Amino acid sequence: MRVIHRSGAIDAEDESPSAPREHVLATDVDVADSFWSQARGLMFRRSVPDEYALVFRFDEPDSRSLHMAFVPFPIDAVWLVDGEVSTVKRLRPWVGLGWGTADTIVELPAGAADGVESGDTVEVVE
Numbered sequence: 001m002r003v004i005h006r007s008g009a010i011d012a013e014d015e016s017p018s019a020p021r022e023h024v025l026a027t028d029v030d031v032a033d034s035f036w037s038q039a040r041g042l043m044f045r046r047s048v049p050d051e052y053a054l055v056f057r058f059d060e061p062d063s064r065s066l067h068m069a070f071v072p073f074p075i076d077a078v079w080l081v082d083g084e085v086s087t088v089k090r091l092r093p094w095v096g097l098g099w100g101t102a103d104t105i106v107e108l109p110a111g112a113a114d115g116v117e118s119g120d121t122v123e124v125v126e
Contacts, residue, residue, distance in 0.1 A: 001029040003053045003106055005113075007120045020121075025112050026053035029124065033057070041107065043070040048109055055124055056105040064105055068096035076113035078122055080104040085120045088113055 003026040028051045032038040038056055042048065058064070061081045068075075068091050079087040079100035087100030090110055106122060116122065 001031075002027050002125045003029055003055070003108075004123050004125055005116050005120060006123070007115065007117065023115070025106075025108060025116075025122070027051045029053045029055060031055045031057065031124075041066070041071070042075065045071070047073055048075075050109055050112070052109060053112075053124075054107040056107075058103050061101055061103045063099060064102045065097065065099040066091060066105065066107070068092060068094055070094075071096075074110035076108045076110055076116075078106040078108070078113055078116055080106065080122055083121050083123055085116060085118050085122055087118065088116050 002024055005023045005025050006020045008020050028049055032054055042054060066077050072093050074093050075091050077089050077091055077098050078085055079102035081101055081103055089098040091098050
């Protein structure tokens with residue numbers, strides 16, 4: 001499983017959209033697919049590998065929050081609605097909070113979502 005980011009780049013010379021750029025954000029992907037795995041998230045882990053992602057899928061878009069209680073390292077969080085990025089935020093260890101509208105949330109190591117912006121697409125590929 002992989003997490004792929006696609007952005008519509010802007011050509012600096014004529015300011016027109018160019019072909020989308022594709023970048024692999026993660027190749028080691030876990031899916032939090034139960035109530036307990038979603039509740040636990042990344043809590044109690046000491047770290048995550050550079051190519052890691054934890055994906056939370058929900059039935060429909062809604063306001064979703066994340067907390068960093070018992071997570072001792074920073075992460076990047078990406079909120080998605082139908083694959084389109086609605087919010088991106090770096091969350092601080094232990095005290096970070098974030099929220100956005102999403103039907104999918106992707107948690108990544110800090111720095112992995114650099115360059116991901118609202119309106120881009122992120123896809124989890126089997």
